Amino acid sequence: MAYNDLREWIDALERAGELKRIRAEVNPVLEITEITDRVSKGAAGNYRFPGGPALLFENVKGGNSIPVLINQFGSERRMQMALEVNSLDEIAERIRELLNMKSPEGFLEKLKMLPMLADMGKFFPKSVSTGPCKEVIEKKDFSLLDLPALQCWPKDAGRFITLPCVITRDPRTGKRNVGMYRMQIYDAMTAGMHWQRQKVAAEHYREMLRRGAASPADAGAGSKTRAAVDIMARSGGGSMLAPGERPAGKMEVAVAIGTDPALTFSAIVPAPPDVEEFIVAGFLRQKPVELVKCETVDLEVPAGAEIVLEGYVNLDELRTEGPFGDHTGFYSLEDEYPVFHLTCVTHRKNPIYATTIVGKPPMEDGWMGKAVERIFLPLMKLTLPEIIDVNLPVEGIFHNLMIVSIRKSYPGHARKVMNGIWALGQAMFTKCIVVVDEDVNVQDIGDVVLKVFNHIDPERDIQFTLGPVDSLDHAARLPNFGSKMGIDATRKWPTEGFMRPWPDEILMDEKTKAAVDKKWKELEIE
Numbered sequence: 001m002a003y004n005d006l007r008e009w010i011d012a013l014e015r016a017g018e019l020k021r022i023r024a025e026v027n028p029v030l031e032i033t034e035i036t037d038r039v040s041k042g043a044a045g046n047y048r049f050p051g052g053p054a055l056l057f058e059n060v061k062g063g064n065s066i067p068v069l070i071n072q073f074g075s076e077r078r079m080q081m082a083l084e085v086n087s088l089d090e091i092a093e094r095i096r097e098l099l100n101m102k103s104p105e106g107f108l109e110k111l112k113m114l115p116m117l118a119d120m121g122k123f124f125p126k127s128v129s130t131g132p133c134k135e136v137i138e139k140k141d142f143s144l145l146d147l148p149a150l151q152c153w154p155k156d157a158g159r160f161i162t163l164p165c166v167i168t169r170d171p172r173t174g175k176r177n178v179g180m181y182r183m184q185i186y187d188a189m190t191a192g193m194h195w196q197r198q199k200v201a202a203e204h205y206r207e208m209l210r211r212g213a214a215s216p217a218d219a220g221a222g223s224k225t226r227a228a229v230d231i232m233a234r235s236g237g238g239s240m241l242a243p244g245e246r247p248a249g250k251m252e253v254a255v256a257i258g259t260d261p262a263l264t265f266s267a268i269v270p271a272p273p274d275v276e277e278f279i280v281a282g283f284l285r286q287k288p289v290e291l292v293k294c295e296t297v298d299l300e301v302p303a304g305a306e307i308v309l310e311g312y313v314n315l316d317e318l319r320t321e322g323p324f325g326d327h328t329g330f331y332s333l334e335d336e337y338p339v340f341h342l343t344c345v346t347h348r349k350n351p352i353y354a355t356t357i358v359g360k361p362p363m364e365d366g367w368m369g370k371a372v373e374r375i376f377l378p379l380m381k382l383t384l385p386e387i388i389d390v391n392l393p394v395e396g397i398f399h400n401l402m403i404v405s406i407r408k409s410y411p412g413h414a415r416k417v418m419n420g421i422w423a424l425g426q427a428m429f430t431k432c433i434v435v436v437d438e439d440v441n442v443q444d445i446g447d448v449v450l451k452v453f454n455h456i457d458p459e460r461d462i463q464f465t466l467g468p469v470d471s472l473d474h475a476a477r478l479p480n481f482g483s484k485m486g487i488d489a490t491r492k493w494p495t496e497g498f499m500r501p502w503p504d505e506i507l508m509d510e511k512t513k514a515a516v517d518k519k520w521k522e523l524e525i526e
């Protein structure tokens with residue numbers, strides 16, 4: 001049964017021996033990171049699973065007695081538990097079933113579809129009048145500094161909220177988005193709103209800017225239009241706006257911290273922009289997400305959330321955000337981002353603060369990324385059905401390296417697949433795509449290295465292109481814009497101009513293998 005909130009999830013983790021409570025006092029500045037990093041990298045003892053247990057720090061220095069949960073998703077087992085499956089492929093299978101749905105013919109087929117339709121009813125969120133997140137409503141005398149937020153790494157610009165579910169509304173469609181975008185705490189009432197420019201909330205923000213710019217008072221190419229374009233185009237150190245050029249207005253934002261695991265996970269899932277993550281969470285949990293109205297903004301938040309921050313960003317305000325020790329293993333550089341202003345805090349009694357750290361892989365986010373890889377495979381296949389399997393090795397930090405096997409059917413097929421991936425949502429960020437034939441097991445890096453580097457003629461088989469790159473890419477020629485590389489490591493065909501013979505892979509024949517199996521003991525080698 002679905003976990004209704006973070007507490008039910010913590011209980012389940014504890015019952016399964018997957019959670020360790022830590023009563024000793026710890027410092028949220030750097031110390032929690034060092035402890036958690038050792039645990040996730042397995043350097044802190046022999047835990048049952050790689051990734052170490054989830055940690056609940058009950059005594060956080062200066063943390064107002066708010067316990068801090070970290071590493072909740074930090075192993076394959078816990079990722080499966082979070083989504084209530086024995087294998088992540090089960091979710092892929094459920095997606096496949098949904099996608100395979102064909103129009104029923106006749107009464108019996110319609111009847112057979114009823115359970116599936118009833119299931120689909122569970123995907124949609126449900127409005128409720130109140131919920132535990134309203135147990136305490138603080139409209140004044142609250143402060144972001146009351147949270148036990150971490151400073152993760154020595155050169156971080158300050159403390160960051162690292163696991164927030166940021167909720168915004170699309171001004172065009174009214175649809176809501178939930179995205180995980182870190183928030184740098186500037187002071188009691190403000191925080192950096194680190195939605196990278198290609199993310200959905202950033203598009204909501206731009207749409208608000210366009211609307212502000214297109215107001216009747218500003219007919220034609222007025223100053224507001226210029227200001228809006230200026231803000232959109234700015235990326236670190238861009239031109240400053242003159243006071244008169246500021247598009248007025250705000251965009252409302254709500255932030256839920258400490259939600260049930262399916263919802264938290266759905267905030268990182270690269271769902272298509274128009275798909276509400278509340279529905280993704282409902283699909284994953286197979287139970288509707290319960291939502292309550294906010295106090296000071298026109299948004300809804302998960303009723304069982306531990307802590308809710310309500311507020312807005314001004315359309316004319318950007319502020320330096322970062323640096324921040326990121327999941328690339330390096331600090332992400334300073335850049336300008338909108339500023340979140342707090343208007344109200346609501347929380348449960350004795351709230352629990354959920355957080356994570358990112359840094360050199362493998363870490364907690366690596367397990368979340370692997371889950372995304374498995375769950376998205378059937379969705380990738382919808383557009384690119386020739387794909388057999390995909391591997392995003394954790395050290396490739398999800399946007400640097402994608403290895404993909406395909407069933408090659410025509411000349412140039414591997415390049416078609418590269419272009420398809422570069423056009424597919426957040427896969428556009430992939431710096432290097434390696435395409436192999438279906439006989440290569442992409443999950444076996446040894447097999448990949450052996451075959452890829454045997455099979456390529458680099459000058460012929462490497463394809464460069466230019467386009468948007470991840471904001472965290474520090475090597476690109478410009479922030480957010482750079483080159484990408486595809487390696488076509490498939491076997492080359494005569495129709496692709498390859499006229500030489502292609503050698504066979506060395507494989508022993510079955511008869512000899514069976515004969516040696518039989519006399520293996522007799523050889524007394526082991």
Ligand SMILES: Cc1cc2nc3c(=O)[nH]c(=O)nc-3n(C[C@H](O)[C@H](O)[C@H](O)COP(=O)(O)O)c2cc1C
Nearest residue numbers: 179180181182194195196199200201268269270365
């Ligand atoms: C722990 C963690 C932190 C993240 N921080 C950020 C962030 O600060 N900014 C950002 O744009 N994406 C961040 N991401 C990635 C986004 O959550 C991810 O791209 C998500 O799909 C965005 O949702 P959207 O498609 O609705 O915009 C983070 C992911 C994880 C797992």
Ligand SMILES: [Mn+2]
Nearest residue numbers: 177200271273
């Ligand atoms: Mn989204």
